[in-house]
Amino acid sequence: MVWKVLLVIAVILVIVLVALYYFGRKLEKRQAEGQAQLDAAAQTVSMLIIDKKKLRMKESGLPQMVIDQTPWYLRRSKMPIVKAKIGPKIMTLVADGAVYDLLPVKKEVKVVVSGIYITAIKSARGGLEKPQPKKGFFKRLFNK
Incomplete structure (x- = not known):
């Protein structure tokens, strides 16, 4: 049995x-x-990063066509959104997760862009700064 x-x-x-x-x-x-x-479709572009936030698709300011093409289960998740000035235009772009952390705000950066997706950083004027790794709950607790 x-x-x-x-x-x-x-x-x-x-x-x-x-x-x-x-x-x-x-x-x-x-x-x-x-x-x-x-x-x-990748091309290298120089842009000035104005702002970066993690927003939902509806709040992001992306074109309606892009929102319509996104699967329904991804529309509610937060995405790394970057507002950048490329030439005379201000555009809303989506960044890769690893690239988003490295993008400096209010600096000029050369990035690899594929459509509205930022895939890599080539260089930044003034150099790139590595973000401080976030400490876990217990490390913060024991440091107090």
Whole structure:
């Protein structure tokens, strides 16, 4: 009796693992295609960073077409939004998570842009500053 239950659980676990492997490979291929498209459309641009915030899609000021194309489950999540002056235009851009932390506010920066997505930082006038890593709860508690 116990062996039959364990056998059924083992079979279900194997099926779940095979399904996760299959869908993981499929998502990996889709991500590689998306990254290839981003790399193909990438260009280096000099811009002045005016402001940066983490905002929801509706509050971000992005074009309505971009909001409509975003999947429904991502519309409520906060995204790293950057307002920058590129030439005479002020634009709202979306930054990569790692790039967002390094972007200096009120400085001129050369970045790699693909559409409205900032993918990398080339250089900054005055140098780039590494942000201080956030301390965890217990480190702050023990420092007091």
